[in-house]
Amino acid sequence: MHRERVSENVYWFQSEVYAQVTAGVVAGPQWAIVIDTLALPEETLAIRDFVEHDIGIQVRYVVNTHYHADHSWGNCFFPGATIIAHALCRDLLAERGAPALDTARKQNPAFRQVKIVLPHLTFNQGTLTLRVGKKNLTIMPAPGHSPDGIAVLVEEDRVLFAGDAFMPLPYVVDGDAEEIAASIKKIGRMGLENIIQGHGDIILRGEIDAAVKENLNYLANIRKVAKTAVRRRASQEFLDENHVEMAGKSRVYLGGLAEELHRRNLRALLRQEKETTKK
Numbered sequence: 001m002h003r004e005r006v007s008e009n010v011y012w013f014q015s016e017v018y019a020q021v022t023a024g025v026v027a028g029p030q031w032a033i034v035i036d037t038l039a040l041p042e043e044t045l046a047i048r049d050f051v052e053h054d055i056g057i058q059v060r061y062v063v064n065t066h067y068h069a070d071h072s073w074g075n076c077f078f079p080g081a082t083i084i085a086h087a088l089c090r091d092l093l094a095e096r097g098a099p100a101l102d103t104a105r106k107q108n109p110a111f112r113q114v115k116i117v118l119p120h121l122t123f124n125q126g127t128l129t130l131r132v133g134k135k136n137l138t139i140m141p142a143p144g145h146s147p148d149g150i151a152v153l154v155e156e157d158r159v160l161f162a163g164d165a166f167m168p169l170p171y172v173v174d175g176d177a178e179e180i181a182a183s184i185k186k187i188g189r190m191g192l193e194n195i196i197q198g199h200g201d202i203i204l205r206g207e208i209d210a211a212v213k214e215n216l217n218y219l220a221n222i223r224k225v226a227k228t229a230v231r232r233r234a235s236q237e238f239l240d241e242n243h244v245e246m247a248g249k250s251r252v253y254l255g256g257l258a259e260e261l262h263r264r265n266l267r268a269l270l271r272q273e274k275e276t277t278k279k
């Protein structure tokens with residue numbers, strides 16, 4: 001696992017095991033807040049170890065930026081903490097968490113340690129603020145990757161933990177392309193020092209405009225491809241010919257997962273297009 005200090009008392013973690021997924025810690029003098037847990041128990045436990053032993057404080061809050069396994073299944077490793085999320089995150093995790101965990105346990109015995117812990121403190125509109133030491137955190141909706149997406153802004157540092165609303169390749173299979181484009185545009189206007197993406201590397205101030213543009217361009221591109229595909233008889237073949245580079249993205253993104261995620265995006269958008277044309 002990579003670890004970096006982003007600013008004073010703000011840390012970033014990135015998995016070397018699963019899709020470059022990230023997590024964060026904001027530390028105060030007495031306690032810390034963890035933003036997202038990682039995909040595998042050992043990685044989340046390494047974050048806990050860092051907070052408890054290297055910094056020497058306990059974790060009081062855990063934020064789940066959304067309900068997906070790679071961001072929320074480590075909740076159980078912070079039994080004393082209050083879990084914060086969007087109200088929809090609680091609903092979705094309650095509905096889909098247990099069956100998904102059953103499947104995961106069959107594939108990887110490490111997940112036998114995991115228990116689904118539902119968020120304790122939720123909100124469904126507006127923002128939530130939390131003061132950690134000298135830092136003010138604003139927790140706000142950032143939907144589109146999934147309906148329950150939220151982001152955490154460290155006000156003093158202009159550092160945004162964006163969750164999967166911002167990724168090297170926007171991924172909309174469980175979300176909505178229009179909604180994620182709105183979230184990305186909003187993030188682009190926030191005057192940030194850093195964007196901490198839910199997956200991938202930290203985006204620095206000078207790189208933000210280009211990253212926003214590239215992601216919006218990608219979304220416009222795949223929506224156009226899906227619209228064209230729906231009008232063709234061989235729509236699936238048409239989609240299969242469209243590679244991720246044609247939509248302005250590199251296939252090496254996300255540890256080589258980019259092409260696969262791109263395919264799934266296109267299939268999901270084609271399904272949605274077919275639904276709308278039927279109506």
Ligand SMILES: [Zn+2]
Pocket residue numbers: 021068070071164198199
């Ligand atoms: Zn994710």
